[in-house]
Amino acid sequence: MTRPNVEVLTDLWTRMVRIRQFETRVTALSAANEIPGYAHTYAGEEAVACGVIPLLTSSDWITSTYRNHGHSIARGVSLASIASEIYGRADGVCRGKGGSMHAVDQSLRMIGGMGIVAGGLPIAAGAAFASAMQGRPDVAVAFFGDGAVHQGAWHEALDFAGMFKAPVIFVCENNLYAETTSVDYHLRTSSVAEMAVPYGIASATVDGMDVLAVRAVAAEAIDRARAGAGPFLLEAMTYRYGGQYEGDTQTYKPPAEVAYWRERDPIAAFREKLLAESIVDRSRLDLIDAQVQIEVDEAFEHAIAAAWPDPSELLTDVYTTYGVSGVA
Amino acid sequence: MTRPNVEVLTDLWTRMVRIRQFETRVTALSAANEIPGYAHTYAGEEAVACGVIPLLTSSDWITSTYRNHGHSIARGVSLASIASEIYGRADGVCRGKGGSMHAVDQSLRMIGGMGIVAGGLPIAAGAAFASAMQGRPDVAVAFFGDGAVHQGAWHEALDFAGMFKAPVIFVCENNLYAETTSVDYHLRTSSVAEMAVPYGIASATVDGMDVLAVRAVAAEAIDRARAGAGPFLLEAMTYRYGGQYEGDTQTYKPPAEVAYWRERDPIAAFREKLLAESIVDRSRLDLIDAQVQIEVDEAFEHAIAAAWPDPSELLTDVYTTYGVSGVA
């Protein structure tokens, strides 16, 4: 892959900052008890979503998880509609029916933010299969965590994709933890990438704190898939700064480990790179930072002022077509 | 492992013949429409059950499948009680409630003949785990087919066993087919044994038509497990002579393939070996053959004359303890 140009690099930076600031706000609001329900933040992992998603066309498919804000923001979902969703408002990206755990936009071909670990993987494989079968160039990307590799659905999804050479990229966000459980305890292999072997699926492990490194491997994986060479398992080594969800006190993380990863912050590192290589100047980056700050402010101001769904929404959209007598 | 002595060798031979003749009768009776329901026969695969099961102590655990007659016979379940079960009689090994697909004896620590592909694997892993935890020497053996490796339950069972070093031996009866579907189509690896790698489980592929070869590897696997070295995946290459179940016309099997495997018949091969190495003489083997013939005759004569379960049996043993008011 050729080196992305300045516009692309600036755009990647912007998306990462947008995610970070959005999540920082979610954390603050959660701590203040302002947000109903669960919120799983993506801070620390920005380079993964931003390394992969901007490479996709608007007709490629994505499955996400409960930890979806980063994916949605990287995909271009407006901060206001995510914020509204988190607050359960009528103009939320899911009309308030999904909340933080499901805040993805199906009209951007984000199929779901699955609350069930590994639940999205076979679905992504199927979407990819369907694209290929219909002669379309679309690929699918399934995001999931390191903990998901233990699920039967993971096995069956990789098996399906390997068998039918479905153009799907399985992106494992290996953030070293499944809830409180570290990968040292839960994995039997030294990487998730190795686990692809029995399925006949190509794989690679990449530094998930380096957006360009992720991008380079993802681009290859996507190109391969579009060219009919089949699925890919991309493991990105990353770290979640927040708890499993907001409110998790994270007593299970050794401070030295946290410090090590904070040291490798994907946004700070990328900023340094951009400055060191004189790609963008400091004032431009600061401006972006400030603009994003305003965007985030506005998004949440919008959300708390937004209307609640009409109670009649409770009963709509269970089915696309209802029974003859109107009864579900 | 040292070479088994004459008694052991003769016993292995006898068990194999018992399975073969029993299954041959089941096939004939099925063809004559005398047997209710499904029957999945084990003819051709005798060396696997007989290579493994006689090594077990009476307190080791087994999970089997719908294709269980061979496992039960190798375990020493009486032919009469299996035949009665196949006919749904009161003195069947499951009191007539299970039929051919479930004809195993729980009092011999055969936990079940699972009708669900791969359903027994996590259960065997759990039994093994419990033995080890209680400081007992018992191991568990889970039998399953090549087709089962695609199930989520397979993945989760191997994962569990690998993680907790449960003393379980996973025995894959690779008979080249899952129903009509050949392993060439359904596997992405050149063996099932390789699939053990991500679970940190040791494995081997063995000639499943050679009872002594199976026995040698199984003995090692069992010893390892008893010694606390954890699980093992043993893949035995074999062939089913019958259909997926009786009535299956098997149009999917190329005649040359059938001939190739028939040529390598485990019973004929073992007989030749016993004779060639002058371990047992022909007349002794012929006598065993004839005696087994009588056993099988008697078993089925017994079964068709045996009483039906009392209708009250319908309602018993759903629970061990019933509700206070006697209501389930």
Added chain:
Amino acid sequence: MMPRQLVIKDAINEALRQAMEADERVILFGEDIAGGAGRDVEYPQASDAWGGPFGVTKGLLPLFGRRRVIDTVIAETGFIGASIGAAIAGLRPVAEIMYADFIGTSYDQLLNHAAKLRYVYGGKTSVPMVVRTVTGAGFRAAAEHSQTLYSLYAHIPGLKVVAPAFADDAKGLLLSAIDDEDPVIFMEHKRLYMLSGDVPEEPTRVPLGVARLRRAGTDVTIVGVQKMVHTALEAAQRLVDEGISAEVIDPRTYSPLDTDAILESVSRTHFLVVVDESYPRCSVATDIAAMVSERGFGDLRGPIRMVTAPHTPVPFSPVLEDAYIPQTEVVVRVVRELVNG
């Protein structure tokens, strides 16, 4: 065109064929739904060896090829999940779960994904897929190949549930299920596959959500669930001799349920018996009984009676299994007791 006699198995096959002819997007997934996969060149005789264990899909492979008649590995979560994704991405998958009993191996995909992907995300997508599966006792197939489990699907908002009892309905409802924009569980009773009936040659749709009156009567309403419609009809026939006129309703679809048809019938007959071979607790039988006890109470002149299997797994032994499945005599006796007070 004229209707001909077809057995249900063939009626289903015809529905699949016509749907696939009419719409490129319809594809089939399942284990050995053709058979002999991977050998078409090397050993062509293997192709289409089975058409599924009951031969329901036999003959579709030669017409539509491996591209659309897709033999999967034994991984229900894999191919049901893939069907969901494929449905969203523009296909119309019809996936076969070989026996309804196996649903536990893919239940999450239906419960949390197929059923909810529309509602949770604000109505932006549909999941137009069909899961065909095989229900029912009486085949001497024991506890893991004989269950009905209708209520595991009917309980779940977002799923539709169809369980035909006649050949014309099997064809017409399957065509509607494939047309439908929502996930439909289409349940075929293995003991009805060989039942024949008039079936129109053309692809005539039968709408989901509409019960069918299979016999008119005045003294009692018997609702039969799938195969039990036939038991109800036999009972009704026998009751004629006793001077009892029984009306028999086949709901045909259990979600949506045609509550109006059942209530209307009970408003005339004043008595209701529901016959269902499923487990008795939290079943479609209790669902229908509860609905009428709430909405049709004023019309009732006696208790609602449910004739069901006992609260036990399905036993293998023929004598036990025969005692397990609701028998015509029992329905006759229950109706007699009920109507004669």
Added chain:
Amino acid sequence: MMPRQLVIKDAINEALRQAMEADERVILFGEDIAGGAGRDVEYPQASDAWGGPFGVTKGLLPLFGRRRVIDTVIAETGFIGASIGAAIAGLRPVAEIMYADFIGTSYDQLLNHAAKLRYVYGGKTSVPMVVRTVTGAGFRAAAEHSQTLYSLYAHIPGLKVVAPAFADDAKGLLLSAIDDEDPVIFMEHKRLYMLSGDVPEEPTRVPLGVARLRRAGTDVTIVGVQKMVHTALEAAQRLVDEGISAEVIDPRTYSPLDTDAILESVSRTHFLVVVDESYPRCSVATDIAAMVSERGFGDLRGPIRMVTAPHTPVPFSPVLEDAYIPQTEVVVRVVRELVNG
């Protein structure tokens, strides 16, 4: 010993602790039921980080160690299946499915194995295991973390189903569930975890299969399902002002169901309302209603009314979720309409 006030969460923790103290065979499996697995030496602060997402099992690790408080990977089929095998091989596993909604990922192990391993094989073995899981809406946890799904278990012969609503019952029923020789699904409502009540210090058992009269009354029987018992009690309290005396029954266990207690109550009050936050179709509400419509019909002076959630997934938005869960006012209105006829 005196009862003290404990919240349900702590009552459950105490039951587990006492069961584990009394019986070496009791072990726990689940995801992060302790937390920080694998780090006990390297970073001991990680140990017991969570005690499950609600802290229900917190404090058991220090007492019983990793040998008996076992953090698993995210593989419900793996550890539920393993629990079955371990139960058969002499242990008494208590496995946690973090949310009832996740049951689809291990449903086969319960449906076809735990529930059937005794019956199918002629009564030679028992499967003494408990699956603890967390039910219920009202936590702003949306469609995949808020379901109850009682009927998916109660439908299945061979499983027992317990769903307590009070602290004393939570403790006493869990102890009985662990003692029980059969597989028991023990359902804990997340919105009740912090509800406190008197709980005896000693390990007092509450038998399975016995309903509890939570309020005596004469005019109507309200059966509440788990958290809805509290809604029923609130409604009963409000109805006093209207001169209506409502009796409130908490079945506590749904399989076996104490049908006698419900029927006896209805025989005195002549009216029945069932309140359940589950999906309305094929639910425990329909089960109870159908049972009474069959066996208690003669006692009824009006329709059986079911106050349930609508046939939709659980919505996230607080305003929608509040409308989703049966509200006290609705129960009051329904009772009023019913009794005043």
